[in-house]
Amino acid sequence: MSTRSCTPLGEDTMTNVKKLRTHLLAGIASTLFVAGAATPVFAQEDSAEGEDAVSTAPEEAAAQDEVIVVTGSRIVSKALTAPNPVSQISSEEFALTSSATAENLLNTLPQVVPGESGFTNNESSGVATVNLRGLGEQRNLILVNGRRYIFFDARQVTDLNTIPTALVDRVELITGGSSAVYGSDAVSGVVNFILKDDFEGVEATAQYDITAQGDAAKANLDLIVGGNFAEDRGNATLYLNYFKRDGTFADARARSQCFLEDTTVNGQPALACGGSAGIPNGRFAGLPLGAELAARPQVQAALDALGLSGLDANGFKYDATGTQVSPFVVPGDRYNFNPDNYLQLPQERRIIGGMVNYEISDGAELYVEGVYTNNIVRTQRAATPIGGSYRFQVNSPFLSSGVQDLLRALDETEADAATRNDGFTNLSIGRRISEGGTRDVTFERDAWRVVTGVRGDLGSVSDNFLTDLKYDGYYSFARTSNSTQSEGNILAAAFTQGVTTVFRDPASGATSPFPFAGVPGGGELVCENESNGCVPLNIFGPNISQEGLDFITTRSTSSEEAEMQVATGYISGNLTTLPAGPVGFAAGVEWRDVSAFFIPSQGGIGDVGEISGGDYNVKEVFGEVRVPVFEGFELNGAFRYSDYSLPNVNGVWTYGGGATWQIFPALMIRGQYQRAVRAPSVDELYRSQSTISEAATDPCALASAAAPGPIRDLCIATGVPSAAVGNSGIQPNFQLTGIVGGNPDLEEETTDTYTLGAVVRPMDRMAITVDYYNIDIKDAIFRAPLNVVLDLCYNEFQDINSFYCQSVARLPDGTIGSPGGVSALFANIGSIQTDGIDVGFSYSMDVSSIFGGDSSLSLASSVNWLNKFDRNPVVDVEGLVNHCAGAYGLTCGEPLPEWKGTARANLMIDGFTASLRYRYVGKVTDDRVTRELLSAADLAVPTIDPEHYFDLSLSWDVERFTFFGGVINLTNNKQTLIGSSQEQLNTFPSTYDPLGTRFFAGATVRF
Structure with missing residues (x-):
């Protein structure tokens, strides 16, 4: 395998085309944004007649007088009285965006900063996660039907691959702390997947995706079967899913064929193909320089004889024959590892699940939910690079005579008399074990969850006290079993053993670093430590033998079990009735037990650790109240007391309060304060070093x-x-x-969240929401980068x-x-502060007079303005705050644009729907510039320009069939290429599309 190279790229070459396209699209984009996409909603509804492809129209919610359960509260209430800003995604949006996996859709929302996804090849866990507000995947809570869902490992984060999108009725996102209602982890907000639980009939869906270049294919099959029984007192639903995603390598796209890094060409900043100093033929450094070299003339003479005069700290490299050496030049001699890496990860997923609910009596309904998911994701990276300082025999026959002379000179002139002339010298190496092939990892995850409970009505104690009482009690058990199989790993101890060699006299068995006089070849070359069948390694050039390779390579398997049990019971209803309306309340108790245990593979380069894990439990009591003060004005409050088994958390309080005021029919204002906590995860507590x-x-x-x-x-x-x-x-x-590693002395994180907003309805069928949010996390648990x-x-x-x-x-x-x-161990050392404004718009109108039939046009948009995102990894250090709003890079991570939004326009004519979605990602600047470590003039690409994506989708209902299809990234946008601040693939592939235009088509049949 040889080192790859590519031509340096300057800023002008890369940006001219993008600037032209940006100007052309700006008018279309602004029109969509102003016109109308997850949209704001005010409450959950049991039915959504007239629901468009994105969300329930607000005016229809307003027309309904039924009580509903508002996400973020257990108190039933009327529509339009929800104190929390909630964004909703309908089930149709998954089909319109070809999102067989939930992260495909969620990662495009303005409130979400992408977490792990199908493009995460490096440092991957083989999962898909959601990261609300960029505050961390571990700081938002994933619910399914309002209940905690499966987490996949000790980090206590949910893998979105375990959620069956075909069964999703809607998804609701809440901003800000909700610990008083849902407990720990609900710091940045809540994502609640609400499933269809009363399905009747048979529904089968088949869908296929492929890019314009004919690769990166995805195939998805769904089957839902449901029906009522026992004279409609019960319903049973069974669902099946099969999903397959093809892997695509980075060299399938010209823009990711080589790893780009920042450099200079003729004194000007540029991007050039670079990579790693761990190369297949070996790089050797650690030689004396400057004054130290001048004091060792024997070494200088040996370098001159090899043609290595003027050698710098980068050292020298071997050629493909393993006999010639030359200076290692940066960046041209670095190893381009990109072609060996996946651009899109291959995945195969199977889901089977079901739900049953049955009315035992008029006041009691038994319900059971169960799901099993098998998910397999594969990653691949270039062959293992090995770096560090190693001890080499100076007379090794693996070395050419010139290199032997160099190593002897190093040994003879060592400053330490104890090691001088001992036949060994130390060199730093950069050697990629390309003989062993790529590093292939297979993540296989089996996850299952069972929920059983009883809910119903208790009636009323009297006409004006404890009325309309309802109850719900359930127990859930969830377990995830993870298996990680790695191939191509190198055993660190075996490698060290194999490169440390001596001579052995075959006759006497004696060993020495020096050749034996009178013995052919000076003796047999053997490992200094011959245990475990050690074989000497020739790492000078591509010369590792098969026997040596067998000795140092390993196929390893690590495993992890994660488990969560939850038991919850609560009642809700009205305490009494005041002149302005009933005083709603909810009160209950909860018990949770979480555990995770990890058995790592042992001994590989960069893959070591001990068996680790642990568990803890928490007992909680919680309550909520909503008080109507006068007509249109309500106060609300909530609390939760949590008693943890953790020694440094113990008992903690969370609480919140707020108000809504319907000043007049066209204007409501709302505000909320929440004190939230997050207990440390098992991973943060007990992970081994x-x-x-x-x-x-x-x-x-x-x-x-x-x-x-x-x-x-x-x-x-x-x-x-x-x-x-x-x-x-x-x-x-x-x-x-x-x-x-972990830290068992961790304490809880504490968060204060404020939201203040307004709902404006200037005309029928139109709603505008504006909500300010402010989130302040203290004692944040950081593993300092x-x-x-x-x-x-x-x-x-x-x-x-x-x-x-x-x-x-x-x-x-x-x-x-x-x-x-x-x-860098975990500690309560940091803080995160963010604030901004969410703006939502929705409007629908009847256009039957134009298109005939049952026709309507709906517009919707959701926009986020990020005012501040300050991350301080160590609060005790004054002035260390990283200002990440509008930035990306090694410190700030995934891009955090000041402006981000989505908009959708739907035209529905009888059974036909045409939909255009617009996605906007604002300008971001390299954090090396925002932190004033470099100036913009020092980088070829100091900023990533705004990105405009357009997606077109069509669907057609014909009797029992629905046919759908579309184009994602209609204008085939190419991501801006960036250098050393990239995540991977010369970009941030979960934010910016690395594949280009993608087509999808599918059909649903119902019986």
Whole structure:
């Protein structure tokens, strides 16, 4: 396997076409936005007659006087009195957007920052998650029918792949803390999937997707069977799903064929094909430089003889024959790993589930829900790279005579007398074990959940006290079993053992690092430690033998079991009736027990750890009240007391309060305050320490570090050789090694959420909502990114005795690699603050006079303006806040544009529907610029321009059939290419479409 390369790209080349397209589309986009997509709703409804393809029309909700259950509360209420801003997605939206998996649709919503998805190949868990407001996947709560759903591992995060989208009636999203109603984790908000629970008949759906280039195909099959029984007192529904997604590699698209990194060409910033300094033929560094080299003339002479005069900290490389060496040049000699990586992950999913409800009596209904999901996702990455300092025999026959002379000179001139002339010397290496093939990981997840409960009416105690009482009590059990099979891994200990060789005299059995005189070849080359059948490794060029490969490679399997039990019971109704209306209440108790245990694979490079896990439980009591003060004005309040079995959490209170005021029919204002908490997850508490590789920048590798000053002094004090400070060679890869793990002493996170908004209905069939939100998370649990730990050490504290500088362990040559690295455990050290405004619009009109028949036009839009997103990983450090609104990159992560929105226009003529969706992602700036680490002039692409996506879909109802199809990314937008601040594939593929135009078609038949 050879190193790939590509031509550097300048800013003008990449942006001219995009600018032209942007101008052409701007008019269309603004028209859609102004006209009208998850839209605002005011409450859940039991029926949605006249519902359009996006949401229930507000005027129809207003016309209904029935009591309903509002998401975010257990108190029944009338329509249009919900205090919380709620956005709703109808079931039709999944079909219109070809979303067989929920994350495809949710990730496009303005309230959502993409989490893991079908494009997450690197550091993947093989799942799909949702991240409300960008506050973290672990800080939003996923519900199904108002009840906690399955989480997939110790992080206690739900895999959206386990949710059957065909059975979804609607999805509702709530912004802000809801812990008083739903308990821990409901910090940034709640996503509630409401399923169809009274289905009658048979419904079968088949759907197929494919890109304009004929790849990245998806196939989806759904079957729903349901019917009533026992004289309509009961209903049973069974559903089946099969979904398959084809894998597509990064080199299937020209824009992701090579890994781009920031560089300069002729003094101008540009993007060039780069990658990793771990290359198939081997890179060797850690040689003396500068004054140290001048003091060792034997080494200089050996370098000159090899043609390596002027060698820098990047070292030298071997050629494909394993006999010739030459200087390693950055970035041209870096290994382009992109072609080995998936662009779209292959996936195969099976779901079977069912629901039964049965009226035992007039006041009691028994219900049971069950679901089983088998999900298989595969990832693939380039062959394992190995870096670090290793001990090499200077007389090894694997070396050419010139390299032997170099290593002997290094050994003979070592400063340490104890190791001088011992026949060994240390070199830092960057060697990719391409002989072992790619690293292939298969994630197989079996998840199942059973819920059983009883709900019903209790009637009234009297005419004016405890009236309209209802109750609900249920128990749920959920378990996920994860199996992760990895191939192509390298055993770290075996590799070290194999590269440390000596000579053995066949006659006497004696060993020595020096050749035996009079013995052919100097003796047999063997491992210094021959245990476990060790085979000497020739890593100089592509020369590892099959026997050596068999010794160091492994196929490993890790497993994890995650389990959650929930028992909840509550009653709701009216306490009494005041002149302005009934005083609603809800009160109940809840018990939860969560556990997770992880058995990792052992010994692989970057894949080590111990068996870990744990459990905890919580007992809770909660209550809500809603008081009508005068006509149109209501106050509400809620509380929850939670008693955790965790020693540093114990008992915590959450509470909230707010008001709604219908000033006049066309205007309602609403406001809410919530105090929410999040208890640490099992993962954050009990994860064992392990080694990771993470994108980060070593401050000591920046040219500016070479200047005299505190940074240079600190680099030397933390283990960087003085001659190597400021040399990029001490960071051979864009990823650095870190040590991460759990912390059983964690406390709960605390969040204060404020929302204030208005609902305006200027005319019939039109509604506008404007809601301000402010979310402030304190004692946030962070595993400080390696970049942050390094920044705190070298740029903030600048104290060798500080906690952060003590967390940095370097190798002898100054690089950050294994063993050692940057220690970053979980701790309550951070804070996150965000605020912004959500604007929703919906309007529908009858157009029968134009198109005839039963015709209507509906417009809807949802827009978010992000005013602030401040993440402070260490609150004790004044001025460390990362201002991420409008930014992306190594610190801020996924793009957080100041403006983001969706809009949809639906034209329905009898059974035919044509729909156009517009998606807008605003401009974002590289956080290295916003943090003033670099100027915009230093980067070829300092900003990602606004992106405009258009999707067209059609559907046609013909008797028992519905035929549907469409085009996603109608204008075939190409993502902006970015360099070193990318997530992967030269972009953020969960935010920006990396595939291009995609077509889909399908049909549904009903009996």
